[in-house]
Amino acid sequence: MTKITHKPNEWSEWAYEIFFSLNLTWNWIWTEIVTSKQLGGPIIGHYVITFIRKIPINPSEGVTVLEQFIWSFILTTILFLLVRLFQRLPVTTVILRTFAGVSAFLAFPLAALYSPFTFFTPNELSEPFRIGLMIETLAALTVGMRYSLPKKWLSFQFLIVIMVAHFALWAWVTSSYMNLFELARSVRDVPYLHLWSLGIWASILFHFGSPVIGFLAALTWGRYVKYSSEASGASLK
Numbered sequence: 001m002t003k004i005t006h007k008p009n010e011w012s013e014w015a016y017e018i019f020f021s022l023n024l025t026w027n028w029i030w031t032e033i034v035t036s037k038q039l040g041g042p043i044i045g046h047y048v049i050t051f052i053r054k055i056p057i058n059p060s061e062g063v064t065v066l067e068q069f070i071w072s073f074i075l076t077t078i079l080f081l082l083v084r085l086f087q088r089l090p091v092t093t094v095i096l097r098t099f100a101g102v103s104a105f106l107a108f109p110l111a112a113l114y115s116p117f118t119f120f121t122p123n124e125l126s127e128p129f130r131i132g133l134m135i136e137t138l139a140a141l142t143v144g145m146r147y148s149l150p151k152k153w154l155s156f157q158f159l160i161v162i163m164v165a166h167f168a169l170w171a172w173v174t175s176s177y178m179n180l181f182e183l184a185r186s187v188r189d190v191p192y193l194h195l196w197s198l199g200i201w202a203s204i205l206f207h208f209g210s211p212v213i214g215f216l217a218a219l220t221w222g223r224y225v226k227y228s229s230e231a232s233g234a235s236l237k
Contacts, residue, residue: 012220012223012224012227013224015220016096016100016220016221016223016224017080017083017084017087017096018076018080019104019213019216019217019220019221020083020096020100020103020104020217020220020221021075021076021079021080021083022072022076022213022217023103023104023107023108023213023214023216023217024079024103024107025071025072025075025076025079026068026072026076026107026209026210026213027107027108027110027111027210027214028075028107028111029068029071029072029075030068030111030115030118030210031111031114031115033064033067033068034115034118035115065206068206068209069205069206083096096224097148097224097225097228098145098148100217100221101144101145101148101218101221101222101225102141102144102145103217104144104214104217104218104221105137105140105141105144105166105214105218106137106141107214107217108167108170108210108211108213108214109133109134109137109170111210112170112174112210113130113133113134119173119174119175119176133170133173136166136169137166140162140163140165140166143159143162144159144162144163144218144222147159147222147225148225156222156223156226159222160219160222163215163218163219163222164215166218167211167212167214167215167218168211170210170211170214171208171210171211174210174211176207176208176209176210176211
């Protein structure tokens, strides 16, 4: 019986490259924002901030949230276009198969450990706590990198379980989530807020951003590796 293999189509490759780019830029931009650096320099940064302040959103955190979104969109677009431009080069293929997987698992944890006071309470910054998180991250990364090798000993479904556990753990320890039931209740109690307001959804996406984007980057990378390995194996037969 002939085994049917699926080569990654163009849309799945685009999704993989977009999330690879977004995962890198999202986490890098956040580390730049929390270190009080002016993104874009004095000229471009000034125009971006001026544009943000004209958008009707809660000013208490709206500027930071929209700055994160706008710069992520700009830099993700640039990085994605560069990946597309150099996609056919052998070195790009190697980067997309190896470094993209590494960055998918590590970008969020490294950003959290680089700017710990924006993610952790002082009690959570003890040496054993940080060492435990690094061990968990290296274990998840090892499983992912082992999956990227031609000869596999684990299934894609098992890799997804590892991804879910890894990013759920980091979302929990860094409080990168929101209680949506509490949010809905608080919105109902405030007359001038409603669930469809720009500020509410921007805040939700912002709080869930790092773990969700990281998970999607890892998932689309794993899918790319799975189908490209199947296609390569079929072509050798």
